[in-house]
Amino acid sequence: MKHLKSLRAFIEALKQIGEVQEIDEEVDWDLEMSAITRRSMDLRAPMPVFNKIKNIAGFRALGAPGGLSAKKSYKYSRVNIALGVEADASPLEVIEKLVAARKRDLIPPVISQNKKVPCKENVWIGDDVDLLKLPTPKIHMKDGGRYLQTFGLNIVTTPDGSWTNWSINRMMLIDKTRLACLIPPNQHLGMIHAKWKEKGAPTPVAIALGVEPGLPYVGGMPVPENVDEAAYLGAYFNEPLELVRAETVNILVPATAEIIIEGHISHIDVYEEGPMDEYPGYVGDEGSPKPVLHVSAITYRDNAILPFAVAGTPVDENHTGWGLPHAAETLYLLRSSGLPVSMCWIVLESANHWMVVAVRKDWHEITNLSSKEVAEAIGNVVFHSKAGFGIAKIILLEDDIDVTNPEEVIWAFASRAHPYHSEIYFSEQAQNILPVFLEPTEKQRFKVTKVIYNCLLADRFDRDKRPVRSDFNNAWPASLQEKVLQNWKNYGYSDEG
Structure with a gap:
């Protein structure tokens, strides 16, 4: 470095x-x-x-x-x-x-x-x-x-x-x-x-x-x-x-x-x-x-x-300056707790209101836990830590998602979170008082109910029936993918698209 x-x-x-x-x-x-x-x-x-x-x-x-x-x-x-x-x-x-x-x-x-x-x-x-x-x-x-x-x-x-x-x-x-x-x-x-x-x-x-x-x-x-x-x-x-x-x-x-x-x-x-x-x-x-x-x-x-720094709508230093370090500390804490976490990321475009926690795709096989139990274990680590003080909303996904890409995060959240039973709540958790969604009494107490949106799929499907992304890397043969990539400029495109 x-x-x-x-x-x-x-x-x-x-x-x-x-x-x-x-x-x-x-x-x-x-x-x-x-x-x-x-x-x-x-x-x-x-x-x-x-x-x-x-x-x-x-x-x-x-x-x-x-x-x-x-x-x-x-x-x-x-x-x-x-x-x-x-x-x-x-x-x-x-x-x-x-x-x-x-x-x-x-x-x-x-x-x-x-x-x-x-x-x-x-x-x-x-x-x-x-x-x-x-x-x-x-x-x-x-x-x-x-x-x-x-x-x-x-x-x-x-x-x-x-x-x-x-x-x-x-x-x-x-x-x-x-x-x-x-x-x-x-x-x-x-x-x-x-x-x-x-x-x-x-x-x-x-x-x-x-x-x-x-x-x-x-x-x-x-x-x-x-x-x-x-x-x-x-x-x-x-x-x-x-x-x-x-x-x-x-x-x-x-x-x-x-x-x-x-x-x-x-x-x-x-x-x-x-x-x-x-x-x-x-x-x-x-x-x-x-x-x-x-x-x-x-x-x-x-x-x-x-x-x-000019604080305001994202993205500015208030988001990069504590978004990345907070994600790193959270990842360290979760891994130190023995959880199969691949990556943590705070969605900068959410003004640091969303944290994404991505777990290994084989988490179900290696933990023998349900997705709810995994979510509860993650919440108990994050929300009880200094790193989780400013985080009230966690999106829990498998790591087939690029957590740094807000478009992928939105798609995964929308398509994988069940509208009724995906939310797992943690009551009376410590919270900073700046988010506008807080009630006056919550600001006074520095406390709020926090949530994990459970978007995990592995325990909801048999292993050979789990949903697979329909994208360039999964829906076409590898040989054809390679051909398209090699000929991309010949088709008239630039490296940027």
């Missing part, structure tokens, strides 16, 4: 395949940057790099760092290149590599030995701190404010130093020195924040923006409590991440980051944060008081680049 160690190396790699659009025309941080980015995502056009931002000096911005491409071969190129595989690889290769890394020993980060590290080329401390000089976008028209942190890493450490957590949680600009922070109490960031409250001290935090491209994906991966995501990334690439000590908090930060923001999150001060359009794909409709982060330092690279 190729380990790209900076955002700039990531951008250069994508330039080589035509997946970057440099924009030299001046654009406004107030909605214009994000509108261009959203349009690029809707068209699956190259990711925009904004080189000139109105009333902002010395900073650039990057939109859609985890978006998809319209080029069939490079559909997942941004995710693939970020995680070290070939640009044209199947995203399932990334998932398998993430699973494999979960089985290896962690490789802790190391402190950079370079006397001059990129993230400290410029240092603002104390009175020099001014968040308003950064190219923070106003993303959506009805957002409660400008959102600085949508695709960076919040780094926090427990008071005893035993656990460092890296996560992505949104932060809204208040003024020169303050941010309002979304800190869900049941996520790892919230757990560590609570530990500092118990100690009676504000929570030290560093926000790393424009980090090396693999970090946001492990930051979005639901690894267990007490696992350092940076050490997991070390295991993934088989080499340690290089860090450097922050200026005003006792936290190690990525040496090649574009921008580092340091400070302390209060347990007393709050500010109205939100609304914000979020990953389910709907306009935000309410805000609420959130803890305030008081900024003590900002360090940054020369001509620094701020990456940002």
Whole structure:
């Protein structure tokens, strides 16, 4: 695997395949940057790099760092290149590599030995701190404010130093020195924040923006409590991440980051944060008081680049950034439980509301279980895990389906799920509160009834009578398939169809 160690190396790699659009025309941080980015995502056009931002000096911005491409071969190129595989690889290769890394020993980060590290080329401390000089976008028209942190890493450490957590949680600009922070109490960031409250001290935090491209994906991966995501990334690439000590908090930060923001999150001060359009794909409709982060330092690279995500209808970074890592962690958990699972995939086009679990076609022979029993075993693993916190709907299929192809998933679901007895329910399961299908009482309790749609066929038919797909690979002789493929261009078609 190729380990790209900076955002700039990531951008250069994508330039080589035509997946970057440099924009030299001046654009406004107030909605214009994000509108261009959203349009690029809707068209699956190259990711925009904004080189000139109105009333902002010395900073650039990057939109859609985890978006998809319209080029069939490079559909997942941004995710693939970020995680070290070939640009044209199947995203399932990334998932398998993430699973494999979960089985290896962690490789802790190391402190950079370079006397001059990129993230400290410029240092603002104390009175020099001014968040308003950064190219923070106003993303959506009805957002409660400008959102600085949508695709960076919040780094926090427990008071005893035993656990460092890296996560992505949104932060809204208040003024020169303050941010309002979304800190869900049941996520790892919230757990560590609570530990500092118990100690009676504000929570030290560093926000790393424009980090090396693999970090946001492990930051979005639901690894267990007490696992350092940076050490997991070390295991993934088989080499340690290089860090450097922050200026005003006792936290190690990525040496090649574009921008580092340091400070302390209060347990007393709050500010109205939100609304914000979020990953389910709907306009935000309410805000609420959130803890305030008081900024003590900002360090940054020369001509620094701020990456940002434009949440909304799929597909954007909110879907790729936690969809693939969540699928990988779920696959690891199910395989570790001894279940015959071939692959897990979160359907990005569903705005991460559907997870597909594919089992081996011979699952019935090797387990002696009914499909209902298999579904119950899968649900008991997934819905009781951190990875399943945001998943309320699972489609369970045999692995003759390409789980990454939404057209195949829709066909299989529609044709294989019985209209009466396919649903298997799991009551009172933990759930995040962002999906719009939730009732008010479910949001208050962080609980909902979840479901597996059982589309398995193997126990419903004799082995020699099971339905077989009528497609190119199954309904014509192999010799004729080969002839057609060899003569495809002679018929006048291109490789793309």
